[in-house]
Amino acid sequence: MVIVMKAGAEQQSIDAVIAQIRELNYTPHPIQGTERTVIAAIGDERGKHELQQLESMRGVNKVVPILEPYKLSSSEIRPGERTKIQIGDVEIGGETLILMAGPCSVESREQILESAEIVKESGAQILRGGAFKPRTSPYSFQGLGEEGLQYLAEARDKTGLLIITELMDSHDLRLVEQYTDIIQIGARNMQNYGLLSRLSETKKPVMLKRGMMSEINELLLSAEYILSEGNYNVILCERGIRTFETATRNTFDLNAIPVIKKMSHLPIIADPSHGTGHWEYVNPMAKAAVAAGADGLMIEVHPDPENALSDGAQSLRPDKFRQLVKELKPFIQASGRTF
Numbered sequence: 001m002v003i004v005m006k007a008g009a010e011q012q013s014i015d016a017v018i019a020q021i022r023e024l025n026y027t028p029h030p031i032q033g034t035e036r037t038v039i040a041a042i043g044d045e046r047g048k049h050e051l052q053q054l055e056s057m058r059g060v061n062k063v064v065p066i067l068e069p070y071k072l073s074s075s076e077i078r079p080g081e082r083t084k085i086q087i088g089d090v091e092i093g094g095e096t097l098i099l100m101a102g103p104c105s106v107e108s109r110e111q112i113l114e115s116a117e118i119v120k121e122s123g124a125q126i127l128r129g130g131a132f133k134p135r136t137s138p139y140s141f142q143g144l145g146e147e148g149l150q151y152l153a154e155a156r157d158k159t160g161l162l163i164i165t166e167l168m169d170s171h172d173l174r175l176v177e178q179y180t181d182i183i184q185i186g187a188r189n190m191q192n193y194g195l196l197s198r199l200s201e202t203k204k205p206v207m208l209k210r211g212m213m214s215e216i217n218e219l220l221l222s223a224e225y226i227l228s229e230g231n232y233n234v235i236l237c238e239r240g241i242r243t244f245e246t247a248t249r250n251t252f253d254l255n256a257i258p259v260i261k262k263m264s265h266l267p268i269i270a271d272p273s274h275g276t277g278h279w280e281y282v283n284p285m286a287k288a289a290v291a292a293g294a295d296g297l298m299i300e301v302h303p304d305p306e307n308a309l310s311d312g313a314q315s316l317r318p319d320k321f322r323q324l325v326k327e328l329k330p331f332i333q334a335s336g337r338t339f
Helices: 011-023 045-056 109-122 146-159 170-179 193-201 216-228 256-263 272-276 279-292 318-334
Strands: 002-005 027-032 037-042 060-064 085-087 090-092 098-102 126-128 162-166 182-185 206-209 234-238 268-270 296-300
Touching: 002 011, 011 027, 011 037, 011 045, 027 216, 045 060, 098 109, 109 126, 109 146, 109 318, 126 146, 146 162, 146 170, 162 170, 170 193, 182 193, 193 216, 206 216, 216 234, 216 256, 234 256, 256 268, 256 279, 268 279, 272 279, 272 296, 279 296, 279 318, 296 318
Parallel strands: 098 126, 098 296, 126 162, 162 182, 182 206, 206 234, 234 268, 268 296
Antiparallel strands: 002 037, 002 060, 027 037, 085 090
16 A cells, blocks of 8 residues: 655654554655655555555555565555656666666776776766676686676776676675675565575665566566665566577567566666677667667676677667767657757
């Protein structure tokens, strides 16, 4: 259930409603909107008639049931509003299209510093790079670990870019948290519920990638694990799903972008690099994702893709990335965003 407070409701009234929700053995999740506060009451819905009685409390406008199984990620909890996540000067989910770019893996200090300069000069706000890499083969490059995190932090210091990197194991949460600005949960861990629940221990924003064989409602339910534990800074990412098609690495699900924007208030980032797996398809799919309403893009960029230790085939060369950014601008403008 969602308790919608009246516009301008006093904090004393909000606190009283929260206390009553707890008294009824529900967990309150207050969410401050631009005009009013809404409070989600999560728990056993067999007693929801008790929550309906909260309409008589001071400052309450109405009590509304949430029909979807994903409660806190549902658009029902924030009708007409979308979540915006502020990290320093960067707002994710707002009017500005967010560009996350960089190599799949941090391979060396020189490589990540060069990549950071390339994506910075082209207009990206966030540097991506994996220090821990989940690989299908145990013999493939697995990342540099903390050394890679240190190189990412140095790149941030030199360029001012925010950084995003993947967390694979809950045991590394404190380590990754020390260095990164955004924690990425990869497709293979989308339904690692133990890992997702641990993310309540950090207030760092989390970008949750859709699993390669997961439905959209499963993605939203996975986001629910993070939200329900008290970390409301969640970003979703569409990165393609596995189908019978073999011409591309994955099938980039453009449908998911407008569907998620209807179903959820959370920001949605599109990753056409993983979505296609081939660098020559990244440009058109990035444009399509912007046109479909994505809040941002994650693009793999590498100074030397032929010798990349992971995902070289889908990485853009610096000149191709600059060209992409140039060609994206009319699409960004047409979609009503700025860059």
